[in-house]
Amino acid sequence: MTQKDPKLLIQPGPQLRQQMTTPVVMRDVWYALTPATLAGIWFFGLGAFLVLLACIAGAVLVEWYFAPEEKRGYFLGDGTAILTGWLLGLTLPPALPLWMAFLGGVVAVGIGKTIWGGMGANIFNPALVGRAFLLATFPIAMTTWTAPGDFFTIPSSLFALPLMTGVVDTVTQASPLGMMKFEHVDTPFIDLLFGNTSGSLGETSGLLLILGGLYLWWRRDLDWRIPVGILGTAIIFSLILFMVDADKYPGPIFTVFSGGMLLGAIFMATDPVTSPLTQKGTWIFAIGIGLLVVLIRVFGGFPEGMMYAILLMNAATPLIDMYTQPRVFGRELDQK
Amino acid sequence: MNLFRRLSNSFDHGVFPHHHKEQTEQLAIQRLPFGKRFVIPLGQHVGAPAKPIVQAGDAVKRGQMIAEPGGFVSVALHSPVTGRVTGVDPERYADGTFQEAIVIEADQYDAQQMEVHPIDWESLSIEAFISEVQKAGIVGLGGAAFPCHVKYAIPDGNKIRHLLINGAECEPYLTNDHRQMVEQTEALLYGAEIVRQKLGAEEIVIGVEKNKPDAIKALQDAIKPGQPVRVMPLEVKYPQGAEKMLIKSVFGVEVPAGKLPRDVEVAVNNVGTIIAIAEYFQTGKPLIERVVTVSGPGVSYPANLIVPLGTSIREVLDYAGGLTDETRQVVLGGPMMGDSIADLDAPMLKGSAGVLALTENETGRPPEYNCIRCGRCVEACPYFLNPARFARLAKARMFEEMAETYKVMDCVECGCCTYSCPSGIPIVQHIRTAKDHLRSMKGKVQ
Numbered sequence: 001m002t003q004k005d006p007k008l009l010i011q012p013g014p015q016l017r018q019q020m021t022t023p024v025v026m027r028d029v030w031y032a033l034t035p036a037t038l039a040g041i042w043f044f045g046l047g048a049f050l051v052l053l054a055c056i057a058g059a060v061l062v063e064w065y066f067a068p069e070e071k072r073g074y075f076l077g078d079g080t081a082i083l084t085g086w087l088l089g090l091t092l093p094p095a096l097p098l099w100m101a102f103l104g105g106v107v108a109v110g111i112g113k114t115i116w117g118g119m120g121a122n123i124f125n126p127a128l129v130g131r132a133f134l135l136a137t138f139p140i141a142m143t144t145w146t147a148p149g150d151f152f153t154i155p156s157s158l159f160a161l162p163l164m165t166g167v168v169d170t171v172t173q174a175s176p177l178g179m180m181k182f183e184h185v186d187t188p189f190i191d192l193l194f195g196n197t198s199g200s201l202g203e204t205s206g207l208l209l210i211l212g213g214l215y216l217w218w219r220r221d222l223d224w225r226i227p228v229g230i231l232g233t234a235i236i237f238s239l240i241l242f243m244v245d246a247d248k249y250p251g252p253i254f255t256v257f258s259g260g261m262l263l264g265a266i267f268m269a270t271d272p273v274t275s276p277l278t279q280k281g282t283w284i285f286a287i288g289i290g291l292l293v294v295l296i297r298v299f300g301g302f303p304e305g306m307m308y309a310i311l312l313m314n315a316a317t318p319l320i321d322m323y324t325q326p327r328v329f330g331r332e333l334d335q336k
Numbered sequence: 337m338n339l340f341r342r343l344s345n346s347f348d349h350g351v352f353p354h355h356h357k358e359q360t361e362q363l364a365i366q367r368l369p370f371g372k373r374f375v376i377p378l379g380q381h382v383g384a385p386a387k388p389i390v391q392a393g394d395a396v397k398r399g400q401m402i403a404e405p406g407g408f409v410s411v412a413l414h415s416p417v418t419g420r421v422t423g424v425d426p427e428r429y430a431d432g433t434f435q436e437a438i439v440i441e442a443d444q445y446d447a448q449q450m451e452v453h454p455i456d457w458e459s460l461s462i463e464a465f466i467s468e469v470q471k472a473g474i475v476g477l478g479g480a481a482f483p484c485h486v487k488y489a490i491p492d493g494n495k496i497r498h499l500l501i502n503g504a505e506c507e508p509y510l511t512n513d514h515r516q517m518v519e520q521t522e523a524l525l526y527g528a529e530i531v532r533q534k535l536g537a538e539e540i541v542i543g544v545e546k547n548k549p550d551a552i553k554a555l556q557d558a559i560k561p562g563q564p565v566r567v568m569p570l571e572v573k574y575p576q577g578a579e580k581m582l583i584k585s586v587f588g589v590e591v592p593a594g595k596l597p598r599d600v601e602v603a604v605n606n607v608g609t610i611i612a613i614a615e616y617f618q619t620g621k622p623l624i625e626r627v628v629t630v631s632g633p634g635v636s637y638p639a640n641l642i643v644p645l646g647t648s649i650r651e652v653l654d655y656a657g658g659l660t661d662e663t664r665q666v667v668l669g670g671p672m673m674g675d676s677i678a679d680l681d682a683p684m685l686k687g688s689a690g691v692l693a694l695t696e697n698e699t700g701r702p703p704e705y706n707c708i709r710c711g712r713c714v715e716a717c718p719y720f721l722n723p724a725r726f727a728r729l730a731k732a733r734m735f736e737e738m739a740e741t742y743k744v745m746d747c748v749e750c751g752c753c754t755y756s757c758p759s760g761i762p763i764v765q766h767i768r769t770a771k772d773h774l775r776s777m778k779g780k781v782q
Contacts, residue, residue: 006659006661006663006664007664008663008664008665008666008676008677008678008680009664009665009676009699010432010665010676010677010678011665011676011699011701012676012762012764012765012768013667013671013672013673013674013675013676013751013754013764014671014672014673014751014754014755014764015665015667015671015672015674015676015692015694015698015699016353016508016671016672016698016755017701017754017755017757017760018351018353018755018756018758020758021702021705021758021759021760022705022708022758022759022760023702023705024758025708025710025758074703078705118706119705119706119708120705120706120707120708120709120759121706223711272708272709272710272711273708273709274709275709276711277709277711277714277722277724277725278711278714278722279711279714279715282711325722325741325742326714326720326721326722327720328593328719328720328721328743328746329580329590329593329718329719329720329721329746330580330590330591330592330593330594330595330719330746331592331593331743331746333590333592
């Protein structure tokens, strides 16, 4: 009984692979970001949506331009460029001129990722590189926070011409962190929880950010040690300060739910590329961010410290990795 | 964390592939009918190849020795059938290369009966026992095909306190050990008792993954009160059946790097191996056949079969209904550590625990992406190595650093890292490249 053999494939083992792939991981993060993003758009209006689109457009354009021609589909297909633009957009003021947002997207992927050698090779979180660039370049526009307003009103500042000073025509309002730092005014917890405060367009709704984080944790896309480490450290540290002088320092609940704390802890610091590989290193990384963010917020010149805290610990990551190599099985048993 | 692991009887790290055993775990072992042509490669075990003692034209009996051990780390080979030797020639091996093999044509009308010659093992000295096991051609039947008697040659100063029987069978799809534990429980316990007495071990521990409750129950029911045997149910996790992982799971100790189980007073044997030993001493039948699981979505009628060694893979698959049109790949062994087969006419070997036919669903690979340093491989590696670092260093050809700083030679290539990589990076392949390179460099220096 001679039968025709099927064409047999020869490939090295293991023959089985788990189903999770990098594009799937990236898409999971999209889904996790969606509720908080929709809430941001709801509170800040369609203008916020345009800012987000401008960031994503800038990021994707750079990725597309610098990808080798025959590999463009592959480069864009992993979904990281969209994610970088998206995350950047969430950290911006909702009334930022669109050209600035676009430029931020360009810098985020161009300077934050591509020049390092593309995905996986960068040291700093690309979205935060874009934001740091914008904050250094346009300090006024980047700290002009608007109060949540009418859904259909698009602030005219969005359409400011490049390099011209935009006119802010919406109701400006200091962010909760700014009010706390400079005026010692507390913001009601319920507003912080649902996001009905001024601030960056994606960072205001604590509840939905936590939901997104839980989704990622459930999908096993997220290293739970990072958010737990950051938030835990920040809570303990701010609680100590709060107990020292409750009038001067904000309490732990405010610390966690204000500013970019949750967005940073759940979506930015957990970027696998720029966080340590090892479990022990991950704890050091997370605790470092938690300490730095409270230090910057309380003792530094800025009301917000999440961005710099993460970028600083990003810079320390290769060093942390080097010193936290796990003990190899069956070695150094006496030191265990 | 450590306490938690102790309670769940397992090692740290590892991965959780779907075990896919439902296709064959309830199927009783059947005997594969004898074919016509049998190919017995001389070097199918770890160590020196066997030396043939027959030549073309010789008539051989089933179970007759046809090649003697080629050294201490080597075993004898026996004819799986009564028939005639047609040659000792290079024959196609499963990996596609050619290897010296003894080819035997079976007598067409012979009933293939064997006379029963029990061997009185109780009077044997330990040296005589080791030589009997070597003469019986018995190797580790879990897949590695390491000569079994070598494990029993304990140097002075070492002592074996525990005989650990490996019934973990952590490779997906495979159920040959499972079925043997259920159907040949008495033989398993008998063989284990022989080895225990010969090694002077205090107790026998049989480690079985919890996804085989019928095997655990069968063993527990068969153990007589007062027998120094206990069954240890283990967490279902790959690679639970790796020797050092199993020792960690059962006894909570790590075998030091570069050392052997005997250094922590343990001897580990696979279920199939122990049953082969029992059969040899009960009936005089050497290792001329083994239980093989034929499974996977590309097989029409999956089965657990007793396969005479040297039967072609094609005959085994044909008996299981042949391959379906969707088959893309045939694997000899388990899907994690087994190898792709280039030629279906290659023979079944002592180490072939399974023949698996896989379809596009299992063998398809997404494109390889850059490493995103997610750390899944680091969390999967049961040896606590840093596979992400290996892949990166191997691409840069920094093999020495891989060995010195990151201990690449400790890797056993279990495949957990590649399995868990979302970027589809063939990490194990990079590690193999590095090890090969390091070994050849070492050869040049000496």
